[in-house]
Amino acid sequence: xxxxxxxxxxxxxxxxxxxxxxESFYNFxxxxxxxxxxxxxxxxxxxxxxxxxxxxxxxxxxxxxPKRILFxxxxxxxxxxxxxxxxxxxxxxxxxxMEHNAIKRxxxxxxEKIGIEIREITTDEFGNISLQSAKELCKGARMLxxxxxxxxxxxxxxxxxxxxxxxxxxxxxxxxASQSVGVxxxxxxxxxxxxxxxxGHKGLLSTMGVGVLGLSKEFDEDLLEPxxxxxxxxxxxxxxxxxxLPDKFESxxxxxxxxxxxxxxxxxxxxxxxxxxxxxxANLKEYLYEKLQTINNINIYSTQGTSGANLSFIIKNKSISxxxxxxxxxxxxxxxxxxxxxxxxxxxxxxxKYGGTIRVxxxxxxxxxxxxxxxxxxxxxxxK
Amino acid sequence: MISGYILVYSSADAFYAEEIFKTHNINIKLMPxxxxxxxxxGVCIYxxxxxxxxIHLVLNDKNLEYEIKLK
Numbered sequence: 001x002x003x004x005x006x007x008x009x010x011x012x013x014x015x016x017x018x019x020x021x022x023e024s025f026y027n028f029x030x031x032x033x034x035x036x037x038x039x040x041x042x043x044x045x046x047x048x049x050x051x052x053x054x055x056x057x058x059x060x061x062x063x064x065x066p067k068r069i070l071f072x073x074x075x076x077x078x079x080x081x082x083x084x085x086x087x088x089x090x091x092x093x094x095x096x097x098m099e100h101n102a103i104k105r106x107x108x109x110x111x112e113k114i115g116i117e118i119r120e121i122t123t124d125e126f127g128n129i130s131l132q133s134a135k136e137l138c139k140g141a142r143m144l145x146x147x148x149x150x151x152x153x154x155x156x157x158x159x160x161x162x163x164x165x166x167x168x169x170x171x172x173x174x175x176x177a178s179q180s181v182g183v184x185x186x187x188x189x190x191x192x193x194x195x196x197x198x199x200g201h202k203g204l205l206s207t208m209g210v211g212v213l214g215l216s217k218e219f220d221e222d223l224l225e226p227x228x229x230x231x232x233x234x235x236x237x238x239x240x241x242x243x244x245l246p247d248k249f250e251s252x253x254x255x256x257x258x259x260x261x262x263x264x265x266x267x268x269x270x271x272x273x274x275x276x277x278x279x280x281x282a283n284l285k286e287y288l289y290e291k292l293q294t295i296n297n298i299n300i301y302s303t304q305g306t307s308g309a310n311l312s313f314i315i316k317n318k319s320i321s322x323x324x325x326x327x328x329x330x331x332x333x334x335x336x337x338x339x340x341x342x343x344x345x346x347x348x349x350x351x352x353k354y355g356g357t358i359r360v361x362x363x364x365x366x367x368x369x370x371x372x373x374x375x376x377x378x379x380x381x382x383x384k
Numbered sequence: 385m386i387s388g389y390i391l392v393y394s395s396a397d398a399f400y401a402e403e404i405f406k407t408h409n410i411n412i413k414l415m416p417x418x419x420x421x422x423x424x425x426g427v428c429i430y431x432x433x434x435x436x437x438x439i440h441l442v443l444n445d446k447n448l449e450y451e452i453k454l455k
Binding site: 053 | 396398427
């Protein structure tokens with residue numbers, strides 16, 4: 001295929017990655033390449049410094065202390081550490097009706113395994129929730145766990161208001177920020193929530209394999225039990241897990257190749273201007289929304305305004321799989337169809353009957369010309 | 385010259401401290417924690433006595449928990 005590839009599946013993972021990453025990867029292989037925190041020879045120290053630098057940059061991004069940034073395999077893993085590590089038998093957890101399976105399935109598994117009670121805040125397709133209902137549901141609960149930006153359509157929860165409710169009701173607030181970190185400003189976010197989970201490979205433009213659980217400065221880590229136990233390079237004479245951060249939650253060899261890439265992509269993002277990236281994505285999303293509205297027979301399942309960089313649509317009377325195939329095969333455009341691991345969202349959107357939607361998710365390197373090309377392709381497909 | 389070791393809980397704290405000292409032009413060296421010293425971390429920080437006041441100042445400012453052992 002000689003058409004230029006146009007990538008609109010950034011909600012799944014960013015592509016391309018930050019331009020520095022090839023150099024970053026080979027630099028690490030050549031000049032550090034060993035375990036961090038497992039020795040005091042020069043290579044191990046260099047690796048340890050990279051690990052610290054990544055923690056520091058992330059702690060500045062979400063406003064916490066470096067040691068409160070915990071590295072995991074991916075955002076889902078981080079969410080599991082938070083939910084499985086915090087919730088106990090009989091606890092009540094409040095969530096929304098539009099959750100990704102990362103939260104949904106984990107909560108359902110805990111319901112079966114240890115008998116937690118799950119309460120769902122009614123949510124419309126734009127992420128609007130009844131705050132009165134949220135307040136009622138939160139009474140007597142121990143945790144509020146929800147997604148910040150929806151991965152299907154970019155709907156964004158009212159974070160400030162939910163944060164206030166969680167504080168008033170003394171709940172632990174876990175935020176799944178997989179689709180918001182690198183997309184929307186998250187300054188001071190760990191002053192609004194207690195725990196935040198996200199990955200390095202989406203909005204932060206790094207490679208797959210690194211997830212982050214961030215703890216607020218006030219969160220008492222004694223309330224959270226690790227999911228895995230083992231060697232940490234510290235307290236080796238002890239046969240029990242260290243209780244201090246971050247070692248309590250980081251057993252075994254961590255993904256230093258991925259963490260090096262994440263550190264370098266963060267430095268690249270800051271030098272490029274993180275707000276430039278936020279604005280760029282918001283502008284392109286707005287432009288896409290406006291253009292898509294002009295095409296016949298399109299249902300759009302997203303809103304205009306400040307929501308995330310994801311948009312869903314269908315073409316009436318066309319199968320979503322045919323549309324994805326044509327976009328890919330004829331135009332070399334990458335989109336993602338289906339339920340996007342979030343059947344709960346599609347229930348709210350009433351799009352289960354189509355088998356889901358066609359999702360366009362915008363990344364840092366998309367251009368207005370690419371949106372125009374996508375619109376041109378959709379128009380041609382609609383007219384066929 | 386009198387010198388000593390700063391013991392911290394984790395290597396994450398040790399690298400954090402190293403960066404803080406670098407910012408404040410305090411000369412230190414990361415070292416394996418001497419086995420005779422009780423420590424929660426495989427890495428400790430070696431320093432010379434002339435820096436001790438500045439060390440207390442910057443570590444307390446960052447709320448880093450530490451212990452000093454003089455040689």
